[in-house]
Amino acid sequence: MWKLPIGIEELNQEAIKLASERHDQLTKPQGSLGLLEEIGIRLAGIQGETIPTVTPCAVVLMAGDHGVTEEGVSAFPSEVTVQMVLNFLAGGAAINALARNANADVHVVDVGVKSDIPVPSETSNRLWVKKVRYGTDNMAKGPAMTREEAEKALQVGWEMGSQLHQAGYKMVALGEMGIGNTTASAAITAVLTGRPVQEVVGVGTGLSSQGVQHKIETIQKAIRVNSPNPTDPIDVLAKVGGLEICGLAGLILSCAAHRIPVVVDGFITSAAALAAAKIEPLVRSYLFGSHQSVEPGHRIVLEALELQPLFDFSMRLGEGSGAALALPVVQAAARVLREMATFAEAGVADAAS
């Protein structure tokens, strides 16, 4: 059987110890920066450095289309996938504004958009054409893709992680584009967590309550028709997943293998992270939650990953918007460890012991 060259290690305990000790020497009451201290200490463990470096940052948007859209599971037509990819490349989407806000570069990966993407000549936002196939098949009628195609898409993500590492990126925020992908994410989540489908389905781009009911029934049918094996995450990704979701899972594994911290976004990227964690549980230590999405399945996925969201802004966009918004917080956690003076350096009296 095909296997990713996974070599993910545990976090570096020595760096965690040294970063914790450093935090206790910095000019503040011990523990007073709360979660920001915990983030900084975990970054140290990921990188194996007492003082972690998290810039430059990349936002990676994996894009793919979904055959299940023919069942009417999204409020928008699937043509919006390619149209939004062009918008990402032109710099006009929410993720572009939020990535600029975080000083992060935007990389778009076509893993399976159903049409060819006309690349604009002038763009600072990079497009990687790594198409495995032109969209998935309708999972309500049969498998979304073959196992081999799922593995190829995982490999695309894996190689993307290596490229980002070589290019010197120190942190990656996850994003995606694929009309219909909250349906695939809900199916993956239901199968991998064993939760009832109705608990993990939400409005996505804005379905009516009848639309949500139809989406639930479509996912139940897809699971019945395909019988994905919950103990085999690649089988689940192939039968009820998506090309961009496979790509994201491969990217997450690759970043962890290269000791690059990964900031997950909303429901879709988190479902990809859950699949990655089922392939290699050690990956979880390399992940940071960003926001709590409005999609009900997101809370369930985050619980399964034991990930804490940093904020809840009632967002339900995807695209990496929540992850990009969290980047400055994670950057701040590293900056505090790097730039704050110790009590000795600043000549400030320490707490009376």
Ligand SMILES: Cc1cc2ncn([C@H]3O[C@H](COP(=O)(O)O)[C@@H](O)[C@H]3O)c2cc1C
């Ligand atoms: C204009 C537009 C921009 C988006 N950016 C992200 N998504 C989000 O919506 C899609 C998932 O929702 P569903 O499963 O209901 O189709 C994904 O493409 C996701 O990234 C967008 C959706 C639209 C319409």
Ligand SMILES: O=C(O)c1cccnc1
């Ligand atoms: O949580 C998400 O990632 C999300 C929610 C709705 C639509 N698209 C993405």
